[in-house]
Amino acid sequence: xxxxxxxxxxVLRLSGITKxxxxxxxxxxxxxxxxxxxxxxxxxxxxxxxTTLMNILFGHxxxxxxxxxxxxxxxxxxxxxAALAAGVGMVHQHFTLADNMTVLENILLGxxxxxxxxxxxxxxxxxxxxxxxxxxxAVHPDARVATLSVGERQxxxxxxxxxREARILILDEPTAVLTPQESDALFETLRKAVAQGLSVxxxxxxxxxxxxxxxxxLVLRHGRLVGEVATAETDRxxxxxxxxxxxxxxxxxxxxxxxATLLKLEKVSTPARGNRTxxxxxxxxxxxxxxxxxxxxxxxxxxxLADLLSGLETPSAGTMELTGETVxxxxxxxxxxxxxxxxxxxxxxxxxxxxxxxxxxxVLERYAQPPIATSGxxxxxxxxxxxxxxxxxxxxxxxxxxxxIRLLSGxxxxxxxxxxxxxxxxxxxxxxxxxxxxxxxAVTYVQERLIAARDAGAAVLLISEDLDEVLxxxxxxxxxxxxxxxPEFPRGSKTxxxxxxxxxxxxxxxxx
Amino acid sequence: MTEIIDIxxxxxxxAAVLRIxxxxxxxxxxxxxxxxAGVLNLGIExxxxxxxxxxxxAVYAGLGLWPGVLVALLAGMAFGALHALLTVPFGLSxxxxxxGITMLATSxxxxxxxxxxxxxxxxxxxxxxxxxxxxxxxxxPWLGQALFSQTALTWAAFGCAALxxxxxxxxxxxxxxxxxxxNPQAVEAQGLSVxxxxxxAVIVGSGLMAVGGAFLTMSAFSSFFFEMVNxxxxxxxxxxxxxxxxxxxALLGALLFAGFxxxxxxxxxxxxxQLVPYQVFLMIPYVLSILALxxxxxxxxxxxxxxxxxxxxxx
Numbered sequence: 048x049x050x051x052x053x054x055x056x057x058v059l060r061l062s063g064i065t066k067x068x069x070x071x072x073x074x075x076x077x078x079x080x081x082x083x084x085x086x087x088x089x090x091x092x093x094x095x096x097x098t099t100l101m102n103i104l105f106g107h108x109x110x111x112x113x114x115x116x117x118x119x120x121x122x123x124x125x126x127x128x129a130a131l132a133a134g135v136g137m138v139h140q141h142f143t144l145a146d147n148m149t150v151l152e153n154i155l156l157g158x159x160x161x162x163x164x165x166x167x168x169x170x171x172x173x174x175x176x177x178x179x180x181x182x183x184x185a186v187h188p189d190a191r192v193a194t195l196s197v198g199e200r201q202x203x204x205x206x207x208x209x210x211r212e213a214r215i216l217i218l219d220e221p222t223a224v225l226t227p228q229e230s231d232a233l234f235e236t237l238r239k240a241v242a243q244g245l246s247v248x249x250x251x252x253x254x255x256x257x258x259x260x261x262x263x264x265l266v267l268r269h270g271r272l273v274g275e276v277a278t279a280e281t282d283r284x285x286x287x288x289x290x291x292x293x294x295x296x297x298x299x300x301x302x303x304x305x306x307a308t309l310l311k312l313e314k315v316s317t318p319a320r321g322n323r324t325x326x327x328x329x330x331x332x333x334x335x336x337x338x339x340x341x342x343x344x345x346x347x348x349x350x351x352l353a354d355l356l357s358g359l360e361t362p363s364a365g366t367m368e369l370t371g372e373t374v375x376x377x378x379x380x381x382x383x384x385x386x387x388x389x390x391x392x393x394x395x396x397x398x399x400x401x402x403x404x405x406x407x408x409x410v411l412e413r414y415a416q417p418p419i420a421t422s423g424x425x426x427x428x429x430x431x432x433x434x435x436x437x438x439x440x441x442x443x444x445x446x447x448x449x450x451x452i453r454l455l456s457g458x459x460x461x462x463x464x465x466x467x468x469x470x471x472x473x474x475x476x477x478x479x480x481x482x483x484x485x486x487x488x489a490v491t492y493v494q495e496r497l498i499a500a501r502d503a504g505a506a507v508l509l510i511s512e513d514l515d516e517v518l519x520x521x522x523x524x525x526x527x528x529x530x531x532x533x534p535e536f537p538r539g540s541k542t543x544x545x546x547x548x549x550x551x552x553x554x555x556x557x558x559x
Numbered sequence: 560m561t562e563i564i565d566i567x568x569x570x571x572x573x574a575a576v577l578r579i580x581x582x583x584x585x586x587x588x589x590x591x592x593x594x595x596a597g598v599l600n601l602g603i604e605x606x607x608x609x610x611x612x613x614x615x616x617a618v619y620a621g622l623g624l625w626p627g628v629l630v631a632l633l634a635g636m637a638f639g640a641l642h643a644l645l646t647v648p649f650g651l652s653x654x655x656x657x658x659g660i661t662m663l664a665t666s667x668x669x670x671x672x673x674x675x676x677x678x679x680x681x682x683x684x685x686x687x688x689x690x691x692x693x694x695x696x697x698x699x700p701w702l703g704q705a706l707f708s709q710t711a712l713t714w715a716a717f718g719c720a721a722l723x724x725x726x727x728x729x730x731x732x733x734x735x736x737x738x739x740x741x742n743p744q745a746v747e748a749q750g751l752s753v754x755x756x757x758x759x760a761v762i763v764g765s766g767l768m769a770v771g772g773a774f775l776t777m778s779a780f781s782s783f784f785f786e787m788v789n790x791x792x793x794x795x796x797x798x799x800x801x802x803x804x805x806x807x808x809a810l811l812g813a814l815l816f817a818g819f820x821x822x823x824x825x826x827x828x829x830x831x832x833q834l835v836p837y838q839v840f841l842m843i844p845y846v847l848s849i850l851a852l853x854x855x856x857x858x859x860x861x862x863x864x865x866x867x868x869x870x871x872x873x874x
Contacts, residue, residue, distance in 0.1 A: 059776070078861055105748075107871070121663075122699070126750070127747060127748060127749075127750045128750030129750075130750070131749070131750040132750070137748065141744075143744040143747070143748035143749075144742065144745055145737070145738045145741065145742040145745045145863070146741065146742070146863060147741050147860055147862075147863060148734075148737065148738065148741060152734055152738075153745065154738075155731070155734060156731075156734055156738050156745060156746065156749045156751070157735065157746070157749030157750050157751045158733060159731040159826065161731050161732040161751075162731075162732060163730065163731055164729075164730055165729060165730065166730060166731060166734065168728055207749070234575075271594060277571040304620065380582075409789035423616075510872075
């Protein structure tokens, strides 16, 4: 009797899913099932295969082996349309919205037979508004997506699934782009959805969210399902161990001994460019031997500040001083001359040139200086020695210095960039999302190197969307919101929740 | 100055504007459909040449005028299918493929013409579309001659603009086409086939381009000769930008260009025209179009995924 009931309650069953990309096995014989009205968290490090698995379920990829059953019916592989029709909705980590179209148009796309005359906007608008109210997803149906905040865009993505009457909702890293408060609102929406009988798969690598929202946790590591535990019977410590496969000890930096001010910004503004927020009259001091952590929701001016320090952006107002001298000419080359080491946010597009070799990438910032170039001619053996030095010192795992860098994993690519920066003995280090997408081993390595550089007297500006990372590493924390900076908060003076309020923009009006 | 005013108040000027605009309207709409779906179709010039030839040849060989238009449409769609195959599933460079299609279609038309009519020295004529007499409207003084003395194909061009606007903005199909040009990932995630939508758009758009070409031989003139398309395809690409990828504005752009063109032809025959080399007048529509393009296209929103190939399941 109970068995029949259980069988009815299973809405989704994955059996033996295996997916390979070349030599990499992204998913290795993964099986699990999902019950009606259940929130299952899929936990794992970046690269553990969570997104691949969900992309197979949704039909973006075709599995090499294994089957997916939805409500007892096998799902034909490789067809998002079939998954949608079977009641599976997916909120992708990178939103799949057309920015130049309205919310309603994005929701309606693909919901009606293509050859039907007329869109039926009126009825659809009412249904969207009804769903908005029922699930607490406030967003204007006629707003253009380009004008929406990230949180609102996510609501549109959820509405897209609900409008199609999805019974199974997949959320891929939904909180990565949200403030803690917005995350809470999302969890509230999920509770309402579950109360109405929806089942949710929630992908995350943040332990506190997983324990807050799920009833069961599946842990993936290196493409294998390594653990399945009821949330009530576990704790963060156990989950972390399962996720990483070993005890983890986060780096614990010693007390900082701040020295002279190396960089000083006074009332600096930069213009907004396209969708990118500019800086609005910020004051900033970077001191020798100190890590200043910049917290904030992405897109609040971090890009502008990083570009400013990299030399890609010049202030439209305000003054900039380097070691006490006012900066008059400012370009990437000037930034390099001023010994600013730059670890850019996107290692694939701005950090490296993908089709160049490790040697070429290792000398990108000093190719025209001796010993790499003498009398205007490249000395490739010197360049190769420099690359080998970086590879050896920074433990870059690669077939050799003549390998094209695109073949390296993200972690090894980042180590090469780190080595390139630190070998030049920078005075100031701009570390923009230095550990994003790296596995825990690489994360710890990069973070320890940054701390070592601090102890050697460098000023470090750490920009990160991961509040935990900022709190672990920073001697001083500041929050950026809409191009403005909060006051400096010394280590340990603010709780994550208090910083979350600053990230949402509270407190700035008094300061401004 | 009075000469320009004289021209502007003559009914024949306005009739000429509509006539000159018609092929541009067809081809601009065709290009607009392709680009809205995210594919730049530089095959337009050659497809217009081939359409001009195919439609004319069909009628010369004994088919009726409307079947001739259909032949041109199908020929254009065939070249469109080739373009779509190379650019969408194969993801090849849209510039290279487009220019290749233009060269292929142009040469094929000239080759087929020579093959079919090896002996002729002066191009043979067909009986083209005649102006439609609309009872009542065509009899209105001045207005009747200016606006209501056009061939059925001109009326079809304007009807086409309305139809394209209607489909793009008021149907699920149009929504899918626009989304394919804005963010193909969004289309894919909603369970539709990006490849099918884009290929369909390129094929239909190319068909319209060919009809635009056929207008030249079947309505404006009555024979086919080399170089007769004379860069109109390239103008249409600019008109799509001028129209900010919107059918209504593109239609206006085509009329504006046609207006300048009709004006310069008439200016050549004025006393002033005797003083200035005629090439200066030939330049007028192009120079003014460039100016208008600069003014109009600054705030235009390019389809975000224009010229971005889409590969499923790519990491």
